[in-house]
Amino acid sequence: MSQKTQEKLLEIMNLKKQYDDVETLKDISLDVHKGEVVVVLGPSGCGKSTLLRCLNGLEEIQGGQIKLNGEVINADKTKWHLIRQKIGMVFQSYDLFPHMSIIENILLGPTKAQGRDKTEVLAQAEKLLTRVGLLDKKDAYPRQLSGGQKQRVAIVRALCMNPEIMLFDEVTASLDPEMVREVLDVMLELAKQGMTMVIVTHEMAFAKAVADRIVFIDEGQIAEIAKPQDFFNAPTTERAKRFLNIFKFNEESER
Amino acid sequence: MQDLGINVIFEGSNLLRLLIGLWVTMRIAIVAIAISVVFGIAFGIVMTVKNTFVQIVARLYLEAVRIIPILVWLFLFYFGLTKVLHIHLGAEVVSVIVFSLWGIAEMGDIVRGAITSLPAHQRASGRALGLTDLQIYRYIIIPQAVRRLIPAAINLATRMIKTTSLVVLIGVVEVLKVGQQIIEVSILKTPSASFWVYACIFALYFIICYPISLWSKKLELKWQNQ
Numbered sequence: 001m002s003q004k005t006q007e008k009l010l011e012i013m014n015l016k017k018q019y020d021d022v023e024t025l026k027d028i029s030l031d032v033h034k035g036e037v038v039v040v041l042g043p044s045g046c047g048k049s050t051l052l053r054c055l056n057g058l059e060e061i062q063g064g065q066i067k068l069n070g071e072v073i074n075a076d077k078t079k080w081h082l083i084r085q086k087i088g089m090v091f092q093s094y095d096l097f098p099h100m101s102i103i104e105n106i107l108l109g110p111t112k113a114q115g116r117d118k119t120e121v122l123a124q125a126e127k128l129l130t131r132v133g134l135l136d137k138k139d140a141y142p143r144q145l146s147g148g149q150k151q152r153v154a155i156v157r158a159l160c161m162n163p164e165i166m167l168f169d170e171v172t173a174s175l176d177p178e179m180v181r182e183v184l185d186v187m188l189e190l191a192k193q194g195m196t197m198v199i200v201t202h203e204m205a206f207a208k209a210v211a212d213r214i215v216f217i218d219e220g221q222i223a224e225i226a227k228p229q230d231f232f233n234a235p236t237t238e239r240a241k242r243f244l245n246i247f248k249f250n251e252e253s254e255r
Numbered sequence: 256m257q258d259l260g261i262n263v264i265f266e267g268s269n270l271l272r273l274l275i276g277l278w279v280t281m282r283i284a285i286v287a288i289a290i291s292v293v294f295g296i297a298f299g300i301v302m303t304v305k306n307t308f309v310q311i312v313a314r315l316y317l318e319a320v321r322i323i324p325i326l327v328w329l330f331l332f333y334f335g336l337t338k339v340l341h342i343h344l345g346a347e348v349v350s351v352i353v354f355s356l357w358g359i360a361e362m363g364d365i366v367r368g369a370i371t372s373l374p375a376h377q378r379a380s381g382r383a384l385g386l387t388d389l390q391i392y393r394y395i396i397i398p399q400a401v402r403r404l405i406p407a408a409i410n411l412a413t414r415m416i417k418t419t420s421l422v423v424l425i426g427v428v429e430v431l432k433v434g435q436q437i438i439e440v441s442i443l444k445t446p447s448a449s450f451w452v453y454a455c456i457f458a459l460y461f462i463i464c465y466p467i468s469l470w471s472k473k474l475e476l477k478w479q480n481q
Contacts, residue, residue, distance in 0.1 A: 058379055085385035095380035099398050099478075108394060109384035154380075161384065 007034040009069065009196050010055070010165055016063030017047070017054055017220075024050050026220040028064070032165065035194045039207040039228075042217035043243055048200045049092075051217065052167045055198065056080070056087040068164070085113055088158030092170040094150040096142040096157070102129075103138040106157045114161065121160065128156040132186050148179030152186055165196040172203060184210075204247050208232055216240045260447030264455050269437050273452075276433030277459050283350045283429070284416040290351070291358025291415070292408070298359050299366020300392070313363070320360040326421050328353045333425040350422040358415055365407045369400035402478045409471035413464045430456055 010032040017025035024047045032038050040048045053059040055066060057073075057080035066074045073083045096105050103125060110121040129135040132152040142150055151171055158166060168187065172180040184206050191197060191210050201207055207214065207228065214231040216224040218239045224231065235241050264270055302313045320328075333349045336342065344352070373396060381391040423432045434452045441448040 056383060058382060081382070081385050081387050083385075084383055087383075089380075089383040091376055091380060091383075093374070093376045095376045097377065097380075097395055097399070099402060109386065112390050112394060113385040113387075157384070 008032070008067075009034045009036075010198075011067040011070075012055070012064070013067070014064040015051070015054060015061055015066065017050055017059060018062045024220055025054070025061075028217075028220075028222055030215060030222065030225075032196060032198060034196055036212045037191045037195075037197045037199065037210050038213050038215055039211035040198065040200045040215045040217060041204075041207060041243070042223075043246075046217045047220045048217050049169050052089070052169045052198060052200055055167060056084050056089055058089075081113070085109075085161055086164045087167060088161055088163030088165070089167040090151065090154045090158050090169065090171050092173045094142070094147060094174075095154060096150055098142050101139050101141055102134070102145070102153050105142070105153065106160050109157065109161050125156070125160050128159055129153075131189075132156055146179060147175045148182045151175065151179075151183045155183070155186055155190075159190075165198065166190065168197065168199040168201070170200050170202065172201065204232070204244075216243065218243070260445050260451045263437065263441045263445045263448045263451050266441070270455075272433050272437065273430060273455060273459065276428065276430035277463075279347070279427060279429040280416070280419050280431075281463065283347060283354060283422060283427070284412075284419050286351050287354035287358055287419075288412050288415055290355040291362045291411075294355070294359045295362025296366050296397075298363030299370065302363055302367040303370050317360045317364055320357050325353065325357060325418055326424060328356065329421060329425050346422065346425045346427045349425060350419070350427055354415055354419065358411065361411050362408065365404045365411065366400060368407075369404040370396060372403060373399055405471055405474050405478075409467055413467055416464055417460065430459060 008031045012028055012030045012032075015025055015028040016023065028051060030038070040051065042048045050059055054061050057077070060077075061074060064074075065072055068083065068086065073079075096102075097108070100108065103122070106125045106129075107118065107121055110116045110124075111118050126135060126138065129138055132155065134149060134152055134156075137145060137149065137153075142153070145153065154171075155166075171187075172183050175183065180203065184203065187197070187199070187206075188210055197210075199207070199210065209228075211228045214224075214226055214228050215222055216226075216231065216235075216237070216239075224235060224237045224240045226236070231240065232244065235244060264273070298313070301309060304310070329349065332344070332353055333346060336344065336349075377395055377399070378391060381395045386394070419429065420431045422429060423435075428436075434456050438449045438452050445451075
């Protein structure tokens with residue numbers, strides 16, 4: 001899709017994550033280049049969402065390093081809120097703030113966390129809302145929106161911070177099927193514009209279409225990294241084959 | 256002429272005296288409620304801290320206030336503290352202290368409940384936007400928690416107003432005490448005085464508490480529609 005540059009934006013080195021005694025992520029090393037779209041796949045419970053949450057400090061890690069633009073970002077816990085301004089994230093749950101209107105939701109981060117000028121942010125927010133077709137909803141409250149609309153707003157809210165990289169954590173997983181497309185389209189559009197993205201999803205067709213690289217995680221480890229056409233047509237590991245077979249079986253049984 | 260019992264209210268300065276008594280009641284309640292709201296919110300936030308020691312201390316305080324009757328607290332502070340610490344606190348000051356202690360504990364528990372009932376991803380998405388913990392509380396947690404706790408908090412406030420009638424027993428001359436004084440003076444002349452005086456006090460409490468609960472319903476409705 002987008003042009004991959006050689007410039008490393010995000011570097012993950014030997015990342016380890018433990019909950020009590022359980023090692024959720026064992027030894028993850030991965031580079032994400034500027035403008036690249038990395039899709040993380042894997043069976044549920046494999047640690048892919050946890051990996052995403054580690055990348056912006058929502059989960060503490062027990063070992064390894066994370067670098068953004070060559071700078072280590074996981075060393076100082078008190079600085080995370082500054083790092084997070086550069087790392088946008090959208091969650092599975094509709095995470096808009098219910099007591100704020102759509103536009104207030106979008107303005108909160110840029111004006112309060114980044115201290116930017118309100119009129120400037122407002123102009124940007126309206127432009128972004130127009131792009132996702134929701135400008136007329138700017139004064140509505142989240143509960144007046146459908147799930148798909150809410151997720152599009154959540155994406156706009158993250159984008160309005162002008163992040164260098166966007167993390168998407170199964171953003172379509174709790175949507176009604178007919179609303180999945182509108183959200184994925186927004187993400188495809190972003191990918192075309194060269195946004196660096198790390199996406200966790202269960203939408204295989206979307207993964208194939210949007211990804212520059214597929215990262216397959218199983219049992220807390222990266223089992224396979226491949227170009228999408230290679231991964232889907234000829235996975236090299238047994239575990240990836242098994243994983244993809246589950247989806248094939250689903251497709252057959254749905255017919 | 257047949258003496259109508261209700262006249263007892265309007266005789267001399269009786270009504271004015273009742274109102275002054277009511278003012279004493281309200282003064283204690285208002286100060287205690289104000290203190291309870293401010294420190295109760297703080298206490299509620301402290302109770303959400305994941306620290307075993309903090310939680311045990313907070314729990315002990317809350318349970319102590321709940322288990323021991325307010326009247327005992329009043330006696331403890333008014334009679335007990337004076338003897339032990341050799342400080343004399345006025346009855347009204349003691350009342351404010353005891354009602355604040357109660358209010359802070361109950362308000363704290365209400366605030367804790369409201370905060371912990373918020374979905375975890377609200378906080379997570381605030382953090383993902385680069386907000387500091389303080390900003391998350393200021394813009395996300397507190398406004399939503401307030402909306403959730405308003406009904407319970409208003410209920411607590413009216414309960415506090417009503418319960419202030421206990422302070423009679425440590426010698427505060429508030430509306431109930433004034434009522435009793437009026438009854439004692441007029442009971443021979445007007446046998447039905449106690450009925451009318453207490454009916455008047457009933458009405459006064461109603462006039463104070465009813466608008467408060469109406470207001471809370473209005474707030475609830477307003478926030479529901481957002």
